[in-house]
Amino acid sequence: MLVIEKFTFGVGDRFAHQAAAQLRAFEQLAEDGVDVAPVWNKSNREHTFVGSKPQSVYDAAKNAIETRGWNKAWHVDADHIQLATVDPFIPCSDFFTIDVADSIGKAASQEEIAAFVDRHPELVGTLTLEGLSSPLEVSKEDVQRVAEQYLLAVKEAGEIYRHIADAKGADNVIAEISMDETDSPQTPPELLVILAAIADEQVPVQTIAPKFTGRFNKGVDYVGDLKQFEREFNDDVAVIAHAVKTYGLPETLKLSVHSGSDKFSLYPIIRECLQRTGAGLHIKTAGTTWLEEIIGLAEAGGDGLALAKEIYAYALEHVEEFCAPYASVIDIDNSKLPDAETVNGWSGPRLASAIRHIQDNEHFNAHMRQLLHVSFKVAAKHGDRYTDLLKKNQEIVGNEVTKNIYERHLRPLFVG
Incomplete structure (x- = not known):
């Protein structure tokens, strides 16, 4: 398998124009002594x-890598395939996010579940793992219930991986299994059962994306x-460490x-x-780069500001249409839009401050930001x-992109 680096960070680039600006954020973090x-x-x-x-994502990333002389690792993710x-x-990806959420809750055969x-049997009982907040109490019935919920999904992941x-x-493949786009979060005991099933399926998974509470x-x-x-995240990390040792993942x-x-806040x-x-x-922050483009265009004034206002006006007229596919991951109060x-009466900086995610800014509007996030097709x-x-x-937009990834994401996450 292609071995993944210790820290990897997913960035989206909806229109394939910001790869170099995104890469600058990783260069700045490397100057801080942290390679991601x-x-x-x-x-x-x-x-x-x-x-x-899909090829456009690779092409844009490759061009940025060569233009800026980045000599460290980078990847292209076939996201939620x-x-x-x-x-x-x-042909153009080396990281594959295998999404099996649609199969969660659909049962495998009773014979496969029983087997x-x-x-x-090692999954049953009181499991005391290093790093857990408290021991895991797992019954045989629990294992069966989790298998009924997830075994078919894991088998599907195996089919896709192969x-x-x-x-x-x-x-040439880094495999991730994603179970986050579903209704119910997976608890740490459930994650352990799922990892055992993945090992049985012989998928060399290198990242696992559960749904958190x-x-x-x-x-x-x-x-x-x-x-x-905090409990879930720490317990999941402990469960993964145990599964690696126990199941040869x-x-x-x-x-x-x-x-x-x-x-x-996380x-x-x-x-x-x-x-x-x-x-x-x-970790992924897909989609926020598109918002930084809108912020940059607003700050640029002139035609850029005019288009940013047009995009918002059109999104406002089509709220239900644009929000429907993302209903489970947005909370928009239409009265706050x-x-x-x-x-249309706002200046560029005023519009930018409504969208830019600085929570203590008096003009920040989380409802506008969410609406624009899901309206990129406008x-x-x-x-x-x-x-x-x-x-x-390019310069003003790119600066917004770089600043957002470095100052609001990479540095707080990896440096503090």
Whole structure:
């Protein structure tokens, strides 16, 4: 298998114009003494919305790598792929986020479930693992219930992985299994059962993305019980370490925290755990770069500001349409969305401050930010007009992109 680095960080680039600006953030972090490998990701759904192809992500990333002389690791992620969508990603990706959320809750055969339960008596009982907040109490009935919920999904992950490995060669593949886009979070005991099933399926998984308790809404901070997240995250790290030793999973296996949310309140919790345990991490902030483009265009004034206002006005007229696919990961109060006439009267800095995620700014509006986050296909409708303005205002837009990733994400997460 292709061995993943200890720390990897996923960045989205909806319109393939910000790879160099994104890479600058990783260069700045390297100057701080912390190496994190950038992972450019874009899902099939996003490609469909903007009319792009998977190869474009690789091409943009490769151009940035060569232009800036980056000599450290980097990857391109086939984000949230399934068997029906993976093939166009195989030639141009080396990181594959295998999404099996649709199969969660669909039961495998009773024979397969019974065989799994019988094969894993070590999962039953009081499990005291190093680093756990408290021992795991797992009954045989618990193992069966988790197998009924997840075994078919794991088998699907195995099928997808083997399809990729057969086509590309296992030595060229980093496998991630994603279970985060589902309704119910996976508890640490459930994660242990799932990892045992993955080992049985012989998938050399290097990152696993469970769903955590709480809300990871698009473009805004985590909403939930920070103490509960801290217990879950720390316990998941302990479970992964145990599963690596017990089931022969790759030593590089690490936890992945997904979603297009900003996770500012979680970064201190995650950073403390990584420093204490020496664990690795993969984390994604997909989508926020598109918001920084809008902020940059607003700050640029003129035609850029005019288009930013048009995009917001159109999104406002199509709230239900744009929000429907993301209903589980946004919380927008329509009464908190200013009308188009009001926004048309704003200056560029005023509009930028409403969207830019600085929570103590009196003008910050989380509802506007979430709406614009899920409205990126409006920019795609403008085609060359949008991308030409990105090129025209490359410096100011790029500075917003770099500052956001470095100052608000990478540095708080890995440096403090």
